[in-house]
Amino acid sequence: MQSSAVLAEHLAKHPDVIVEQYAKEAGVSPHDVVCALPEGMRRFVDGARFVDVMGDVAQWGDVTLIVHTDDGIMEFGGPIPAGQVSRGYYNVPGTTGFHGHLRHDRCTQIAFVERPFMGRNSASILFFNPEGHVMFKIFVGRDANRELKADQLERFRSLPDRLSQ
Numbered sequence: 001m002q003s004s005a006v007l008a009e010h011l012a013k014h015p016d017v018i019v020e021q022y023a024k025e026a027g028v029s030p031h032d033v034v035c036a037l038p039e040g041m042r043r044f045v046d047g048a049r050f051v052d053v054m055g056d057v058a059q060w061g062d063v064t065l066i067v068h069t070d071d072g073i074m075e076f077g078g079p080i081p082a083g084q085v086s087r088g089y090y091n092v093p094g095t096t097g098f099h100g101h102l103r104h105d106r107c108t109q110i111a112f113v114e115r116p117f118m119g120r121n122s123a124s125i126l127f128f129n130p131e132g133h134v135m136f137k138i139f140v141g142r143d144a145n146r147e148l149k150a151d152q153l154e155r156f157r158s159l160p161d162r163l164s165q
Contacts, residue, residue, distance in 0.1 A: 001027035007036035015041060015115045019126070020068045020134065029132025034111045041115040043160045047107035051083075051090060053125060054104075056159055057138055058082035060152045064139040065098060080138070107135060112160050123148055123156050 002010075007026060011017065015037060023030040034042055045053070057063065057080055065076045076098045083092040083102075090104035111126040123140040140152045 004032070004036055007033060008038075011036050012038055016117045018068075030126075030134050031109065031111075031128050031132035034113060034126060034128075037113065037115065041113060043112045045110045045112070045160050045163045047109050047128065049110060049163045050104040050107040050127065051085060052163055053110055053127075053159065054080070054090060054092075054102075055082055056155065057125070060141070060155060061149075062141045063152070064141065066137045066139065068134065068137070102135075106130060112156065114157075120146065121148060123153055125156070 007028065010022075010026075011033070017033070019030045019033050023033045026033070059082075060079075062078055063080060065080060067074045078097050080098050081092055081094055083090050085091070085104065088103075088105065089101040091101050092099045106129045107127050108130050109128045111128065112123075113126060114121070114123045116122070125138045127135040127137070129135050140156050141149045143149050
């Protein structure tokens with residue numbers, strides 16, 4: 001298990017790691033990895049703001065949602081519908097596209113991460129559970145030139161400030 005100083009040193013030089021993969025190699029949680037990223041690359045809000053974050057993202061248009069487990073990496077591209085809390089879940093309606101039932105009450109912290117990844121800038125929202133693992137990630141969409149969508153990036157950057165007020 002690597003110390004936070006060792007993690008921070010490595011991430012200062014290699015901020016483009018795959019969070020889950022590096023966490024496993026270092027013997028730490030993905031949350032520990034994100035906390036060790038350079039300060040300007042990550043911001044946190046309380047997990048209690050889950051519904052607010054998802055409601056805002058529902059207005060962004062096409063994004064990429066990723067679920068990364070030991071058994072695979074699943075990606076969904078498209079709009080994420082606004083949901084509502086009922087019967088212990090954040091329920092995302094629909095029968096096609098992204099839909100389902102999310103355990104919003106298990107989200108303890110939400111990280112807004114902006115860093116280089118695979119030679120490009122990336123911006124993602126990571127939802128952490130009590131064990132320090134990523135429940136899922138939502139990435140700002142890209143335009144026809146594979147650049148981050150400016151309107152989404154602006155919303156991404158301002159959302160933590162709005163939620164902290």
